[in-house]
Amino acid sequence: MIAELRAIRKTYFKPDGSVLVEAVGRGEIGVDLAIPRGQYLAIMGASGSGKSTLMNILGCLDKPTSGQYLLDGRDCAKMDDEDLSRFRGQKIGFVFQAFNLIPELSVEENVAVPLFYQHIGPAERRRRAIESLELVGLGNRLGHRPRELSGGQQQRVAIARALVTRPVVLMADEPTGNLDSATGEAILSVIQDLHAKGMTIVMVTHDDRISKRCQRVFRLRDGLIESDTLNPGS
Ligand SMILES: Nc1ncnc2c1ncn2[C@@H]1O[C@H](COP(=O)(O)OP(=O)(O)O)[C@@H](O)[C@H]1O
Numbered sequence: 001m002i003a004e005l006r007a008i009r010k011t012y013f014k015p016d017g018s019v020l021v022e023a024v025g026r027g028e029i030g031v032d033l034a035i036p037r038g039q040y041l042a043i044m045g046a047s048g049s050g051k052s053t054l055m056n057i058l059g060c061l062d063k064p065t066s067g068q069y070l071l072d073g074r075d076c077a078k079m080d081d082e083d084l085s086r087f088r089g090q091k092i093g094f095v096f097q098a099f100n101l102i103p104e105l106s107v108e109e110n111v112a113v114p115l116f117y118q119h120i121g122p123a124e125r126r127r128r129a130i131e132s133l134e135l136v137g138l139g140n141r142l143g144h145r146p147r148e149l150s151g152g153q154q155q156r157v158a159i160a161r162a163l164v165t166r167p168v169v170l171m172a173d174e175p176t177g178n179l180d181s182a183t184g185e186a187i188l189s190v191i192q193d194l195h196a197k198g199m200t201i202v203m204v205t206h207d208d209r210i211s212k213r214c215q216r217v218f219r220l221r222d223g224l225i226e227s228d229t230l231n232p233g234s
């Protein structure tokens with residue numbers, strides 16, 4: 001298993017210490033989710049069901065109230081904030097609905113940004129940014145600014161940026177949410193290719209057409225697992 005949630009609960013409290021909302025888990029019951037290396041998983045569920053909370057825990061952006069979270073063999077629930085953020089930078093690549101590119105930087109520089117924080121030198125940054133952009137079919141756009149690209153191309157730059165640190169998991173929250181359907185298809189096929197090359201992918205989506213293409217669909221309801229099914233033929 002590359003990632004394993006065990007009896008995870010996340011509760012938000014009011015200032016007086018009483019329970020505001022049980023976002024993940026209910027009472028004594030937590031959520032278990034074991035993700036094998038290389039799996040392509042969709043997380044689904046109605047608005048408010050706990051998808052983002054679970055994704056934030058999986059992505060080491062947040063810690064559970066209780067339970068264990070093993071990522072690539074380490075227990076993230078026990079790390080302090082600084083360790084957690086360093087570990088996140090090494091292990092996780094994020095893609096969001098918004099591309100969040102820096103307009104003043106070139107495509108290549110945007111992709112190299114996460115390496116800057118890992119104190120990797122300029123030559124290696126450049127080499128890996130180019131390698132990453134080639135993976136998403138943008139090796140010929142290195143010097144462009146984000147505004148000179150289409151929405152689909154900008155999302156591919158964001159995917160290249162997520163891959164540049166060579167993460168063990170790619171996490172995508174509605175990655176096609178801002179794109180028209182043809183462009184969304186192209187992005188899904190980039191993600192599908194990464195999966196075929198062995199990348200573990202966790203994607204939050206509302207769209208059944210998208211989740212059908214994943215290997216497994218993990219559905220939440222009111223913070224608990226509603227269903228966890230493998231797609232036939234995937
Ligand atoms: N920071 C927060 N403080 C208080 N309640 C929160 C916070 N984040 C999420 N929640 C609540 O937790 C529940 C699950 O939210 P969320 O994980 O964002 O669901 P989803 O992504 O499925 O829409 C919701 O009831 C939401 O209002």
Ligand SMILES: [Mg+2]
Pocket residue numbers: 051052053
């Ligand atoms: Mg959400």
